[in-house]
Amino acid sequence: MSKIAYLNNKPHEIEAGETMISFARRALGSDSIPTLCDAPNLEPFGSCRVCSVDVALEKDGPAKTFASCHTPVAEGQYIYTDSKNVQRLRKNIIELVLTDHPLDCLTCEVNGNCELQTVAARVGINSVRYPEGETHLDREKDLSHPYMTSDFSKCINCYRCVRACDEVQGEFVLSMAGRGFDSHIIKGLDQSFEDSPCVSCGACSQACPTAAISDVFQSKSIANTQKTRTVCTYCGVGCNLEVATSGGDIKGIQAPFDAEVNQGHTCLKGRFAFKFYKHDDRIRSPLIKRDGVFEEATWDEAYDYIASRFRGYQKEFGPDSLAGISSARCTNEENYLMQKFFRTIVGTNNIDGCARVCHSPTALGMQRVFGTGAATNSIDDIKDTDAILVIGANATEAHPVTGAKLKQFEMSGRTSIVIDPRRTELARYATHHLQLRPGTNVAVLNMMMYYIIKEGFADQSFIDDRTEGYEDFCDALFKLDIDEMESISGVDRELVKSAAVAYATAPNAMSFHGLGVPEHSQ
Amino acid sequence: MSKNLGDLGGRKGVQENLFSKIGEAAMATEGSPSPEEMDRLADEFLVGKANVYGTATFYDFLKPENRGKKVYVCNGSACLCAGTQEGLIADLKTRFDESEIGHMTCLGRCHENGAFHYEGKNYSALGEGQLGAALKGADEINVDRYEICASGEAVLTANFEGMDAYATLLKGVLAKESADVLEEVKAAGIRGRGGAGFPMGVKWEFARNAESDLKFIICNADEGDPGAYSDRYLLEQRPHSVLFGMIIAGYCMKAQWGVLYIRAEYPESFPIVEAAIQDFRDAGLLGEDINGAGFDFDFKIVQGQGSYICGEETALISSIEGQRPEVRVRPPFPAQKGLFNKPTIVNNVETLATVPYVIKNGGAAYAALGTEKSNGTKLVSLDSYFKRPGIYEVDMGTPLATVVNDLGGGFTEPVKALHIGGPLGGIVPSEKIDELTIDFESFNVGGFLLGHASVVCIPESFSIMTYLEKLMEFAAVESCGKCFPCRLGTKRAHEMLESANKGNYKIDTELFDDLLHTLEEGSLCAHGGGIPLPVKNALQYFGEELKQFFSKEGSHV
Numbered sequence A: 001m002s003k004i005a006y007l008n009n010k011p012h013e014i015e016a017g018e019t020m021i022s023f024a025r026r027a028l029g030s031d032s033i034p035t036l037c038d039a040p041n042l043e044p045f046g047s048c049r050v051c052s053v054d055v056a057l058e059k060d061g062p063a064k065t066f067a068s069c070h071t072p073v074a075e076g077q078y079i080y081t082d083s084k085n086v087q088r089l090r091k092n093i094i095e096l097v098l099t100d101h102p103l104d105c106l107t108c109e110v111n112g113n114c115e116l117q118t119v120a121a122r123v124g125i126n127s128v129r130y131p132e133g134e135t136h137l138d139r140e141k142d143l144s145h146p147y148m149t150s151d152f153s154k155c156i157n158c159y160r161c162v163r164a165c166d167e168v169q170g171e172f173v174l175s176m177a178g179r180g181f182d183s184h185i186i187k188g189l190d191q192s193f194e195d196s197p198c199v200s201c202g203a204c205s206q207a208c209p210t211a212a213i214s215d216v217f218q219s220k221s222i223a224n225t226q227k228t229r230t231v232c233t234y235c236g237v238g239c240n241l242e243v244a245t246s247g248g249d250i251k252g253i254q255a256p257f258d259a260e261v262n263q264g265h266t267c268l269k270g271r272f273a274f275k276f277y278k279h280d281d282r283i284r285s286p287l288i289k290r291d292g293v294f295e296e297a298t299w300d301e302a303y304d305y306i307a308s309r310f311r312g313y314q315k316e317f318g319p320d321s322l323a324g325i326s327s328a329r330c331t332n333e334e335n336y337l338m339q340k341f342f343r344t345i346v347g348t349n350n351i352d353g354c355a356r357v358c359h360s361p362t363a364l365g366m367q368r369v370f371g372t373g374a375a376t377n378s379i380d381d382i383k384d385t386d387a388i389l390v391i392g393a394n395a396t397e398a399h400p401v402t403g404a405k406l407k408q409f410e411m412s413g414r415t416s417i418v419i420d421p422r423r424t425e426l427a428r429y430a431t432h433h434l435q436l437r438p439g440t441n442v443a444v445l446n447m448m449m450y451y452i453i454k455e456g457f458a459d460q461s462f463i464d465d466r467t468e469g470y471e472d473f474c475d476a477l478f479k480l481d482i483d484e485m486e487s488i489s490g491v492d493r494e495l496v497k498s499a500a501v502a503y504a505t506a507p508n509a510m511s512f513h514g515l516g517v518p519e520h521s522q
Numbered sequence B: 001m002s003k004n005l006g007d008l009g010g011r012k013g014v015q016e017n018l019f020s021k022i023g024e025a026a027m028a029t030e031g032s033p034s035p036e037e038m039d040r041l042a043d044e045f046l047v048g049k050a051n052v053y054g055t056a057t058f059y060d061f062l063k064p065e066n067r068g069k070k071v072y073v074c075n076g077s078a079c080l081c082a083g084t085q086e087g088l089i090a091d092l093k094t095r096f097d098e099s100e101i102g103h104m105t106c107l108g109r110c111h112e113n114g115a116f117h118y119e120g121k122n123y124s125a126l127g128e129g130q131l132g133a134a135l136k137g138a139d140e141i142n143v144d145r146y147e148i149c150a151s152g153e154a155v156l157t158a159n160f161e162g163m164d165a166y167a168t169l170l171k172g173v174l175a176k177e178s179a180d181v182l183e184e185v186k187a188a189g190i191r192g193r194g195g196a197g198f199p200m201g202v203k204w205e206f207a208r209n210a211e212s213d214l215k216f217i218i219c220n221a222d223e224g225d226p227g228a229y230s231d232r233y234l235l236e237q238r239p240h241s242v243l244f245g246m247i248i249a250g251y252c253m254k255a256q257w258g259v260l261y262i263r264a265e266y267p268e269s270f271p272i273v274e275a276a277i278q279d280f281r282d283a284g285l286l287g288e289d290i291n292g293a294g295f296d297f298d299f300k301i302v303q304g305q306g307s308y309i310c311g312e313e314t315a316l317i318s319s320i321e322g323q324r325p326e327v328r329v330r331p332p333f334p335a336q337k338g339l340f341n342k343p344t345i346v347n348n349v350e351t352l353a354t355v356p357y358v359i360k361n362g363g364a365a366y367a368a369l370g371t372e373k374s375n376g377t378k379l380v381s382l383d384s385y386f387k388r389p390g391i392y393e394v395d396m397g398t399p400l401a402t403v404v405n406d407l408g409g410g411f412t413e414p415v416k417a418l419h420i421g422g423p424l425g426g427i428v429p430s431e432k433i434d435e436l437t438i439d440f441e442s443f444n445v446g447g448f449l450l451g452h453a454s455v456v457c458i459p460e461s462f463s464i465m466t467y468l469e470k471l472m473e474f475a476a477v478e479s480c481g482k483c484f485p486c487r488l489g490t491k492r493a494h495e496m497l498e499s500a501n502k503g504n505y506k507i508d509t510e511l512f513d514d515l516l517h518t519l520e521e522g523s524l525c526a527h528g529g530g531i532p533l534p535v536k537n538a539l540q541y542f543g544e545e546l547k548q549f550f551s552k553e554g555s556h557v
């Protein structure tokens, strides 16, 4: 049986566990209730109170006021999203905010794209009635950092930046300091962005509803109206990006909230490191090397030249005289086209990519074991797993968006095993860090398997149904000398054993490996 | 509140909590932790440096401004109305540099006032000689004397029968099924004495039903209400009752830890409570598998660092975790996700101290006391304007007039209003004293709040406007700052009251009304939400006295 609650006296079906604001947004549209502290990728926080609604138990009955962002909706409630009482409250809250906010909208970098401005207009503020009091308008700008900027005279204390740094990036660079009216955002030990441990992911600046935290590109400026959705090519995570351009120039990059891969987050590379696209060092036209010297050419010339030389070699020496190599920095689609071109047009299987160096052992190994040379889980599964094992991967550095998700997982205290010679960021937060000697992965993994089987945690029905050669495998494993494994790897056997048991006893476990593993086979 | 910070704090457990370590670091460096130490703690606890800094700067006794403070003068409302503090400060200035004099809000010496804190002890300076003696560390000056009396059944103020009697009683209970013990507590129907009046047994049941192998019972001994000292009385004179209550709570809800969060302003309480814990330990009533009942339980004392909002239960939980003590949204309720995101119950000192009586006499005996909806007895604390200041235990439903006239012996000088139930309680004009009885309902119906039932007298000679100004200053200074209405609203309200009181400005009545509405309806917690009550009481009952400060449009004079 579906359950009903009322929005402005009209019945709507409610969903289990939803808050009043998500209920209203679903039923009445995404901007049915104004708010300043709520953000799509953050937990409900309840600081601004602008989302308050009136709630009665009967139609037009006596109402109480609740903040809709963190109050669960219940069956039979009558929710009034725009009552006189609520309108008065919202207006008066915003008036209070404006007693401590510069009134220089027209020259502000986010003019026209400021959530405070939008909400103020919506609730209809025309003047601030308060007598002059203490303000924080004299706070100084922080322009110390190559990317991040702040101007806390514009801060409205919504904590979105603090929460983004914590809940999304997991870095804890930002916090509120002081208390009451004196509370203010700090970075590190009240340092500048440059001196703070900021990793420049830009999550705070994207989360900030005003210009209080921004970036050197002024990414939130409304002047950048042209938006193009694309995929980041820096690493394999594949973050969706929204690139703002004006006159063909990139002005700033944001991460769309509806992107499945990165849900409104990206790292400093994807968000800020785009200036190379127009760097002076880049070639701007095709170059053809003639007599040992590169000469500029038009695309037509270049294509004609490629075609004629390729055809020449093809005819003279056969298609296998040609080979193509493409790059992991290209998209999957581009790589696909490249191999298609070589196989069908050139007629050779001589096609490779730079990933050969790093990933061929992975692809081969995974194919042999699982039947396909690709990951068997999606990143989203991190939400559902009970344990993770990370080996030879420094994901917070190399794949920061996935790394941040792994770190979030680790912080929850669930089993996390990191096998790495270095005390990486993920190792710092892991429940088990097996700090092996470089190049001794096999020894440690053998020890783990040894203990899992020895301690009786092997899943016999899985083994019976889906594996072959298990006895041989066990024989080989049990012949191993644990003393030797321990001395090769330098990892205490008790630590390995406890990690093995934790991994084996987790209802669901996921493992991650990075280049620290396959590159050892080189 | 941050889930991550709660989980990370949980890795070290309550014994090794970050908050206590920041406190220790502050002690080691003249009252505020050094940057190096904050950096080190951040690393140790895997949190951000910003988190440690953000926490340290929240508290009066951890923030950098606290460095070098040697003596702290009470600026609570009772000392304010008593008018003792200006002279005290003047005297102290002859002995200390001004920068060495700080403030503490309510040392719980409301029965004699003139209170100050020096080198870990509280004193009341009632004469020049006493101040000198106190500063020399004379112990007899540190002793405070006040009336303690039960007008009816002595539930809380009954004599402590000794550890042996308690041990026998407790062992008897631990032999019973915890579910049956809980039923007994529920039958008593005791409602929380910390302010909200929620039934204790029901709360315990929520936590009992929450699945977790780690749970906490926290005793809220942060008695921050200026004018209140009944929890201090219990902590210092009946500590065993409080601890007994916590052990029973732990047994009923299957908690392993009892955490006492005691405010730093009550330094004398710490050694007393520690000694009482030792008594339980010596009797074999702490540790693992207590009395063979398969029940593990131990205590941890956490010292507050000077912040009123830490009395609010979710702020208190964040405080112990070393997070900034900002009020959390509910749900999740602490009974589901509290300390370190584990099921947690927070109960007031006085609430917990009733448990021995309930265990000994049965829930029904307790329920028979008091009124139908407000069971049991209540401690009322009276300040120094009473002829017999002290702690009085009365049956719920006892007329306020009985407390004021018969127990308290009336006033030493004309009093125009009583501020009852702390800063967020109502201001009761003298003419209403005869209409009220000590119970939740009577105060609600009258438009006031029983709260913790502390009574602070506002004498005839004291300006109500000044009282409101100081009250709003307290509200602003103690606001956690999380929600917009309270962070900004209490500040602006204080500014308006202050400048109107100085005669520079007349407050715009409509704006003021809007502001009170915003605080009341919009605030996240009862701090911002509750402060309009006494202000409205004052406007209603002292309109004549206040009208000179208001005008229809508001204007500068």
Ligand SMILES: Cc1cc2nc3c(=O)[nH]c(=O)nc-3n(C[C@H](O)[C@H](O)[C@H](O)COP(=O)(O)O)c2cc1C
Pocket: B191, B192, B193, B194, B195, B196, B197, B198, B200, B220, B221, B222, B223, B224, B225, B308, B309, B310, B311, B312, B313, B314, B346, B347, B348, B349, B351, B352, B525, B526, B527
């Ligand atoms: C601003 C504020 C301050 C509070 N201070 C205290 C306090 O000092 N002591 C206390 O026991 N409860 C205090 N409370 C109430 C607690 O949040 C909580 O309701 C109480 O500790 C629950 O215990 P009880 O059920 O035994 O009353 C305060 C609440 C608010 C909103």
Ligand code: SF4
Pocket: A154, A155, A156, A157, A158, A159, A160, A161, A162, A185, A204, A207, A208, A209, A210, A212, A213
């Ligand atoms: S800097 Fe921006 S996001 Fe952070 S609290 Fe201020 S206004 Fe909110």
Ligand code: SF4
Pocket: B309, B326, B327, B478, B479, B480, B481, B482, B483, B484, B486, B487, B523, B524, B525, B526, B527, B528, B529
């Ligand atoms: S009402 Fe005040 S004290 Fe309570 S959450 Fe809001 S800012 Fe904090």
